[in-house]
Amino acid sequence: MVDDRGQLYTIEGFAAAIIMVFTIFLVLSSTTVYTPGDSHISNLQLEQLGHDVLWTMNLPPASASAQSLLQQYIGENNAVSFNTTFMNGINNKTGFATDTLQYSASVTCRDGSNIIQTPFAYSRNMTGREHAVRVTQWVLVQQTCPLSPGGPIPGNPHAMLVEVLLWRE
Amino acid sequence: MKEGANLSLDFLAGFTVFIIAFIYVATLIPGFLLDLQNKNVDYNAVAYRTGVILTEDPGSPVSWENPAAYSDYFIQTNNIRFGLALSKDTPDVLSIQKINRFYCTTFSYPTDYQSRAVFGDYHYLFNISLQIAGENETRSIGDVIPDEYGYIRRVVKVKNPSNVTIGLPVINALNMKSTDNVTTHPFTVLFNSTDLLDNTSNPACTNPLYQINPWQDQLMVNLTDLQETMGNASTNASLVRLDILRAQQSQPYPNPAISTVEFFDNTNPPGGIPPLFLYTDGNSTPVATLPVNVVDNVSLILSPGFFYNMGYNTNNQLDQQTQMYVKYTFQLSQNDTYLNNTVSGPFSYTYNEVTPSTLNDGVMEIAVW
Numbered sequence: 046m047v048d049d050r051g052q053l054y055t056i057e058g059f060a061a062a063i064i065m066v067f068t069i070f071l072v073l074s075s076t077t078v079y080t081p082g083d084s085h086i087s088n089l090q091l092e093q094l095g096h097d098v099l100w101t102m103n104l105p106p107a108s109a110s111a112q113s114l115l116q117q118y119i120g121e122n123n124a125v126s127f128n129t130t131f132m133n134g135i136n137n138k139t140g141f142a143t144d145t146l147q148y149s150a151s152v153t154c155r156d157g158s159n160i161i162q163t164p165f166a167y168s169r170n171m172t173g174r175e176h177a178v179r180v181t182q183w184v185l186v187q188q189t190c191p192l193s194p195g196g197p198i199p200g201n202p203h204a205m206l207v208e209v210l211l212w213r214e
Numbered sequence: 215m216k217e218g219a220n221l222s223l224d225f226l227a228g229f230t231v232f233i234i235a236f237i238y239v240a241t242l243i244p245g246f247l248l249d250l251q252n253k254n255v256d257y258n259a260v261a262y263r264t265g266v267i268l269t270e271d272p273g274s275p276v277s278w279e280n281p282a283a284y285s286d287y288f289i290q291t292n293n294i295r296f297g298l299a300l301s302k303d304t305p306d307v308l309s310i311q312k313i314n315r316f317y318c319t320t321f322s323y324p325t326d327y328q329s330r331a332v333f334g335d336y337h338y339l340f341n342i343s344l345q346i347a348g349e350n351e352t353r354s355i356g357d358v359i360p361d362e363y364g365y366i367r368r369v370v371k372v373k374n375p376s377n378v379t380i381g382l383p384v385i386n387a388l389n390m391k392s393t394d395n396v397t398t399h400p401f402t403v404l405f406n407s408t409d410l411l412d413n414t415s416n417p418a419c420t421n422p423l424y425q426i427n428p429w430q431d432q433l434m435v436n437l438t439d440l441q442e443t444m445g446n447a448s449t450n451a452s453l454v455r456l457d458i459l460r461a462q463q464s465q466p467y468p469n470p471a472i473s474t475v476e477f478f479d480n481t482n483p484p485g486g487i488p489p490l491f492l493y494t495d496g497n498s499t500p501v502a503t504l505p506v507n508v509v510d511n512v513s514l515i516l517s518p519g520f521f522y523n524m525g526y527n528t529n530n531q532l533d534q535q536t537q538m539y540v541k542y543t544f545q546l547s548q549n550d551t552y553l554n555n556t557v558s559g560p561f562s563y564t565y566n567e568v569t570p571s572t573l574n575d576g577v578m579e580i581a582v583w
Binding site: 139 | 265
């Protein structure tokens with residue numbers, strides 16, 4: 046295998062190289078490697094889910110002229126009901142099991158020349174270590190900017206951007 | 215290396231070849247790892263695509279779920295695409311008729327679904343489940359999900375069909391109780407397609423989310439409190455006839471659309487017309503033949519597309535102006551008062567009178583492998 050000067054014979058070198066490459070391939074095949082592509086898929090699933098929930102919450106449930114749940118909750122500044130509906134939306138599955146997604150929502154609106162963003166509802170405080178995705182939905186509500194606790198203010202429509210950060214626990 | 219610490223040309227040449235090879239291999243590594251994950255990425259992409267097709271697209275043709283317009287044979291043998299959305303402008307809002315058709319047993323797993331919803335050259339297996347709020351049962355098609363699969367979850371709304379309950383308050387308000395003591399009492403319901411589809415003052419008419427389409431949607435009429443319309447408690451009532459009538463521009467007076475409905479064969483309805491279901495007094499089994507005794511209530515469910523083939527005019531075009539009527543004929547055991555709108559005119563199935571369509575919550579999960 047080795048001559049008197051310590052050199053490998055060529056054919057044996059090739060054989061050793063093939064064995065090493067094959068071994069590496071086997072090892073990599075048998076383990077899950079988390080690639081950037083996988084991360085993108087996970088984010089896409091979360092974004093789609095969050096978008097679906099906000100979109101369906103913004104549809105009037107029974108009549109074209111009625112308010113949607115999202116308009117109602119923002120208009121009434123009702124974070125408790127928003128939390129219940131949104132958590133059900135993102136965590137309900139078709140079986141008995143539920144998911145464990147968490148969120149933090151804020152509302153952004155324009156007051157004259159100022160753009161004001163106020164926290165609205167959340168299921169967990171964010172620590173900064175979450176790998177969150179962002180979903181948004183525009184909604185037209187009868188409210189002041191920033192939101193007043195007194196409920197809807199007729200004749201005072203504001204376009205508001207509901208922004209939700211969504212992450213897996 | 216020599217004693218003078220000079221590099222030999224052999225070493226330089228060898229080291230250069232090694233570095234070039236190393237750089238080349240290093241640039242290949244991301245692609246190399248991507249290949250290892252190729253299956254998983256592919257399954258997730260197919261699951262996502264299937265989710266979009268089912269929840270954001272109405273399918274092709276858009277009324278593929280309508281058995282009156284498209285028979286099973288047409289759907290099985292033609293190149294159609296499944297899609298559960300009401301229309302292309304209403305993503306995430308599903309039609310209950312399309313859902314029922316999608317999960318019906320006339321389609322076989324996996325072949326019918328692979329070529330109409332999942333697509334792809336590779337024959338993917340899948341599980342597509344849907345849970346609608348308020349329903350105990352989860353609708354599902356497909357195999358048991360293995361360990362490795364692609365996945366997407368979609369949150370949707372499901373449009374439920376409209377219905378109307380005609381009880382004593384409505385009967386009194388619209389004066390639909392006969393004061394004549396006779397034994398035969400007709401009662402007619404008008405499905406006013408002009409008001410349901412062409413009333414521009416009503417935003418529901420043009421909004422597919424809340425529109426009631428008598429040609430395509432399921433329709434339901436509940437007659438209740440019938441006993442209280444009688445003057446004599448000892449009178450017995452029976453439903454002896456059910457006529458389906460229509461009025462068109464060429465034939466304005468209501469004329470028979472199909473022969474009088476006296477026999478219900480739900481597995482083989484006449485002329486390819488979708489079945490109607492008649493229930494009396496809370497029985498869970500539909501009535502099979504007429505006449506049938508009625509104590510207090512009658513429920514009539516017209517399957518989606520029941521009127522569809524009856525709406526054609528003499529030019530063989532669907533005439534939206536056609537008005538459809540359902541006429542009940544009740545027979546009493548003795549002269550008495552009863553539900554009867556001969557004088558007051560047909561009860562109109564319109565937005566003002568019926569419980570409109572509502573949007574229910576739902577969640578759909580798609581797993582592909």
